[in-house]
Amino acid sequence: MSIPLLFGLLALTLGVVGDETPEAQSPQSACASLQSLLGATIVQTPAAGSSFQTIVGTPLNLANNELTPSCVVIPQNTSHVSTAMKAIYKTKSRYAVLAGGHSAMKGWNAVRDGVLIYFRDMKAVSYDSRKDTITMQPGVRWGEAVNTLAPLGVAPVGGRAAHVGSGFLLGGGISFLSPSLGYGADLYKELDVVLVDGSVVTATANNKYSDLFRALKGGANRFGIVTRYELYPFHSGKQSDKTWFGGTITYPGSFVEDVLRATARYTKNVDDPNATIFVTLEHIVNAPANKIDTVVQANIFYHGKSLPPKIFGDFLSIPASNKSLSALSYADIVANTFPANDDHGSTYLYGASTRRGGDEKAFVDALNFNLNFTESLKRDLAWTALTFTPIPDSQIKAGRARGGNAIDAPLTGGYAVMQIMQTLPVGVVDVPPAVANGKKKLLSQIKPVPGLPLFINECDALQNVFATYGGYDFLKKTYKKYDPTRFNIGHTDGPIGL
Ligand SMILES: Cc1cc2nc3c(=O)[nH]c(=O)nc-3n(C[C@H](O)[C@H](O)[C@H](O)COP(=O)(O)OP(=O)(O)OC[C@H]3O[C@@H](n4cnc5c(N)ncnc54)[C@H](O)[C@@H]3O)c2cc1C
Incomplete structure (x- = not known):
């Protein structure tokens, strides 16, 4: 048979x-x-x-x-x-x-x-110029969406890595475009959602599912399965429209503190929606030399003809080992920043924290805690990384102007979310207990700032990210309404706290 x-x-x-x-x-x-x-x-x-x-x-x-x-x-x-x-x-x-x-x-x-x-076979993406909206099925990745739509002069407010997928939106989603337009999810117009019992609803900001609509802006995989996203677009221009300037600056490890201090100052001082950055430092285990190499990169972009020195002067003046800066289209930025999806074969661990803008000491402390952690566990780790992304007030205001999201971050004059990442040596699946314990300690050392929301796309599964959201009570109430038997929580892994 x-x-x-x-x-x-x-x-x-x-x-x-x-x-x-x-x-x-x-x-x-x-x-x-x-x-x-x-x-x-x-x-x-x-x-x-x-x-x-x-x-x-x-x-x-x-x-x-x-x-x-x-x-x-x-x-x-x-x-x-x-x-x-x-x-x-x-x-x-x-x-x-x-x-x-x-x-x-x-x-x-x-x-x-x-x-x-x-969602391998649900990858359609299209633009309706009459409605001025993009419609996306959930299987599409951001690079594919951007490339398909660039000839039409529009782009979704999507991921900074071309190969990341649409799950990005359900965690909020931090895009290069976020300082001007908000989290990716802030651009929702309409969502088709399969609820936990299989029923299908269409949620918008104003219909009877408006609570669900808002919960899906940061509620991750807990509220239903989205099968169609209708999104307000960014009018990006075409591939040939090099309306941006920027790229990546790589610094020698000896300047890592200067770069982090510059990042802390940028986070506090810059609220120009045309400016967008993220800064990553990596501690790489150099086993033959029995030491840790430090690499630090600032990815800096401006929607304009050049990088204004008033905004980027700090980053431009720190001695660099490599500068790759040029005029770019939006599609170039998405295609070039994380070019290839070739990092399979390793186990990654994430953790989330936050830093108040201007708190240079807290930025540098994070670096030192991470270095000590990597040094003490270098036999069990391939590399570790800290990534800092400023969340300017302009981003929060843009989201509020579109009805708000579940994250509901406060206006603070600028804070940064931090991703704390560890990578195990290629092929190692099980997390050694020493790494698990060391990571717990690291997360307690690189403490989040009370009152600032953690970013769920970059968290540790044991962190209660929802509890840090301004919309936590709203999320709990909405979850109870749409999944009264708590089926999702009982039958699929995802964020804790509901
Ligand atoms: C190299 C790299 C770069 C990144 N850059 C960014 C960045 O710039 N900004 C940012 O915000 N994040 C970034 N992330 C984090 C990334 O956005 C999140 O991990 C996101 O959840 C990935 O979405 P996905 O569709 O690729 O992954 P998946 O793992 O497939 O999905 C993520 C989660 O969402 C759920 N999910 C996916 N689709 C649906 C759906 N339609 N309905 C219900 N649940 C669903 C999945 O079950 C899963 O729990 C990055 C991650 C990596 C590895």
Whole structure:
């Protein structure tokens, strides 16, 4: 008997869909039901699925490649997602949703012994000039969206890395365009959402699902599965319109403190929506030399003809080992900043913190804590990194002007979010206890500033990011309304705190 036929019979026997099934069943029963309903091309199993292994290997983080689902659903439309969620809900299966695969948190985009919904075949992106909106399916990555739309002179307010996917939006999403337009999610116009029980709703800022609409601006994977994003665009101009200036400056490790002090000052002083930066420092374990090498880079861009010295003077005057600065189109910036998706094969760990603008000491302390941490665990680590992104008041005001988001950050005159990252040596999946403990200590040393929201796209899974949001109470209330049985929290990994 063929596997699909076997599954089909199983599904009929179990009566999985359209029947009352109070007890949890095996994930195989959801897969069996789904295969009979959607067919073996859309629902693939380890035994019979030409794409199955490739899909399991899609998440960037090796720790997630190790989680093998019972089956993968590759929907082609919203109705397929709805069918999948109905079966998952009925059978009380574990599940996960995979878009661009860039979440570092274990289990947030992969599932062992459950159903994985992967948007590989829902990648359409288009622009309606009459409505002036972009419509995107969730499988598209930012580089693809930007390249498709550049000939039309528009771009989504999307990721800074071309290969990151649309899950970016559900965590808020910090774009190069954020200082002028807000978080990526602030640009939502309309969302199609499959709720946890499989029902489908369209949420907007003004209809009866306006609470859901707002919750999906920062609520991550907890509130439903978005199958269509309609977004207000950035009028970027075409690929040939080099209306930006900037690029990457690399500094020798000896100037890392100067760069961080400059970043602290920039965070406080710059509220020009045309300016956008992020600064990364890496501590790389140089095993043969038994030492840690420090590399620091400032990625600085201005929407204008040149880099105004008043804004970027500090970064331009620190002695650099390399400067790659030129006139650029918006599409160039997205294509060049993280050019390749070639970092598979390693386990990444993230953590989040915040820094008040102007607090140079706190920026430099973070550097020293990270260096000590890396030094003490150098046998177990390949490299570590701290990335600082200023959140100017202009970004928060732009979001508020579009109805606000769940993050609901305060106006402080500028603060920075920090990503704290560790990378294990290639091929190592399990986090050594010394690293796990050391990381806990590191996060307690690089303390977040009370009252400033952490950034969920860059957090540790044990950090209660939602509790740092201005909209925390709103999020809890909205979650209760849309998932009263707490199915999502019980059956998929994701942020804690609801
Ligand atoms: C190299 C790199 C660069 C990055 N740069 C940035 C940056 O500039 N700005 C920024 O904000 N973040 C950035 N990130 C973080 C990134 O945005 C988040 O990890 C984001 O969640 C990735 O989305 P994804 O679709 O690629 O990943 P996935 O792991 O596929 O999805 C992320 C999460 O969202 C859920 N999800 C995805 N799609 C849906 C959906 N349609 N409905 C419901 N749930 C869904 C997934 O289940 C998962 O929990 C970066 C990450 C990396 C690795």
